[in-house]
Amino acid sequence: MTDTRTNCAPTALTHFINGEHWTGTSSEVHQVRNPATGQQIAQAPCGTTADVDRAVAAAKAAFPQWSRRTPAERSELLLQAAEVVTTHAEDLAQLESVNAGKPMPLAREDVAGTIDTLRFMAGAARSQPGVSAGEYVAGRTSMLVREPVGVVAGIIPWNYPLMTAAWKIGPILAVGDTCVLKPSEQTPLTVLRLAELLDPVLPSGVLNVVTGRGSVVGEALATHPDVALVSVTGSVGSGKAVAHAAADSLKRVHLELGGKAPVVVFADADLEAVADGVVFAGFGNTGQDCGAACRILVEESVHDELVALLTARAEALVVGDPAEGEHIEMGPLVTEEHRDRVTGFLERAYAEGVRATTGGQAAGGAGFFMPPTVLVDIPGGAECVREEIFGPVVTVEKFTGEDAAIDAANDVPYGLSASVWTTSARRSADVPARLDFGTVWINDHLAFATEMPWGGFKASGYGRDLSAYALEDYSRTKHIMLNRTR
Structure with a gap:
């Protein structure tokens, strides 16, 4: 184009x-x-x-x-x-x-x-x-x-x-x-x-x-x-x-x-599918989505493997001006002011000891670009996992035990959407009922059907x-x- x-x-x-x-x-x-x-x-x-x-x-x-x-x-x-x-x-x-x-x-x-x-x-x-x-x-x-x-x-x-x-x-x-x-x-x-x-x-x-x-x-x-x-x-x-x-x-x-969608990943999940889903739903539209897959809660035993997959997928994304062609997968943030807002979230996160495995700083040159960013080493209650950043920023936290995962997922002011990733049929049937969100996807994220309602709870x-x-x-x-x- x-x-x-x-x-x-x-x-x-x-x-x-x-x-x-x-x-x-x-x-x-x-x-x-x-x-x-x-x-x-x-x-x-x-x-x-x-x-x-x-x-x-x-x-x-x-x-x-x-x-x-x-x-x-x-x-x-x-x-x-x-x-x-x-x-x-x-x-x-x-x-x-x-x-x-x-x-x-x-x-x-x-x-x-x-x-x-x-x-x-x-x-x-x-x-x-x-x-x-x-x-x-x-x-x-x-x-x-x-x-x-x-x-x-x-x-x-x-x-x-x-x-x-x-x-x-x-x-x-x-x-x-x-x-x-x-x-x-x-x-x-x-x-x-x-x-x-x-x-x-x-x-x-x-x-x-x-x-x-x-x-x-x-x-x-x-x-x-x-x-x-x-x-x-x-x-x-x-x-x-x-x-x-x-x-x-x-x-x-x-x-x-707004939303702060948790992505609850259990150890039995297909991690390749999780990585693909997060790249689509976390970095699609440059993360500027109220239902974005922005907060990953992953079982501790597979944390490192998932982080490596997410980092590789994020680094492979083609970022640029959409006018360059159909191969562009992620564009800019909407305004310079919004880019500065996202940068502010990142700077405050780094001050709390958070680390970026990839991305993490605004790109130079024309346009309002921010590379896809994966954040790890996040302390409990950090701003970056509680507030809506609304940019191409995904956080990854560890959990041990199903109850801990559900408590952490619900521990945000928002209640718009969430997803659960597991191959267990019983867990797929049980966990969504315990999540306080208007939409809960199983082994998927940010899939819409016009026939189904979209809206949230709480804030x-x-x-x-x-x-x-x-x-x-x-x-x-x-x-x-x-x-x-x-």
Whole structure:
């Protein structure tokens, strides 16, 4: 892939509101950079409260007609939306690669996930479960109706901008809500392009995009009286800020936040498979994944062997600018600031006596690169095994005994995902039930099925993305009772 975007003047982006490009009410802009080169590729408007008011008003005006459409009608439009994305799949993948620093194979996977989500939600819109009507009080028939909540605000992260947008757009529109999206100011390109592409399919005002800072646009959405629900995918800090801002109006909040996924490896596991799985799920997307396989807990007797395998696999990864070609396996971190944050975690870890078997220092030159890093010799309670680094950094700790492994795995504030690696059928059936995480994989990590829910416990938030459970989160139940007495 030849990256021509960084060789021309930056693209001037706009908000997308009520089916139209909107320059906004402020002249302030945010520089959007290609993280592989550091070069500016676009300028996104810094949205204001007035811009949010305009977008919410458009969504509110579109809601009555959109919510009255039948599930079959909304389903058909979502299927058309999926076909539009399919038609433009390669262009969207290239845009995602340039803006988020993703290798092209990964960017294509994200587009495929976007398409699959829209298709699934189109089908789910027509088959929402409910309670059958019945007589629960003498002479009276009760019916349970599920209905849309109204205008929903979606706040999108920078690590999977296109796919997480689909995770919100799909169920929100499927149940009959209308939507205002705020993409990350670092990665707005694909979300804006998606809204533009879907404009001929969706009625004006059903899907709107306002770019800008979370402290302005996010807070305005969270406090807006006409927003019924705010859905956030992002850091724990972002989720807390939105939940706090939404509290005064008692609006509903849907939070998919951070993680610190333990990878529990027993001595009977296939260590080659573990190493391959960790390289994919720990270093894929440069470790910028809330479910990343970032914290390895390995039985002491096989610790050294697994560390050697992980180190060799990490050193074999091809790291570079995704524009160099399909052979690139890991790209840069998203911004210089984020690279500095990851470096700070490493420096503090070294001060605690932690050692890197490979990587461990930011790369020089253009772009925001950090080599894949494996950390060992970790003292109990170290920051690097408790806090989300969100970079290509994997820690390896020893354990002796199953109970100790489970206690250590659960001893983090997060509860999003975990994995267990063993060839024991009984252990495979028993250990997941003792792990306090929303998703637990067995002999795998970071495999998703659109039919299955994604979300966590504890500091990882509440609410579910994907699956039919997402439609429940974006709708409400109403009991209607009919008095039949005569």
